[in-house]
Amino acid sequence: MESNKQASFLYSLKAVIWSFFGLRRKSDFDSDEAKLNPLHIIIAALIAVACFIGTLISIVKYVVLK
Numbered sequence: 001m002e003s004n005k006q007a008s009f010l011y012s013l014k015a016v017i018w019s020f021f022g023l024r025r026k027s028d029f030d031s032d033e034a035k036l037n038p039l040h041i042i043i044a045a046l047i048a049v050a051c052f053i054g055t056l057i058s059i060v061k062y063v064v065l066k
Contacts, residue, residue, distance in 0.1 A: 006035060007040070012040035012041055012043075013040075013044040015028075015032050016045050017044075
């Protein structure tokens with residue numbers, strides 16, 4: 001059963017995070033293709049990248065201090 005309803009921002013963020021790890025199923029990708037808002041994907045990707053870079057910087061600073 002297909003739904004033409006747009007996905008929420010949190011759903012888009014979840015899709016982006018799972019895509020970062022490469023754990024998306026083909027069926028999920030196909031169903032998301034119709035629902036996801038491109039603007040939500042761009043914003044979610046920028047947030048995820050910023051968190052990822054922040055985490056890496058924090059880990060490096062922690063290791064260098066030891």
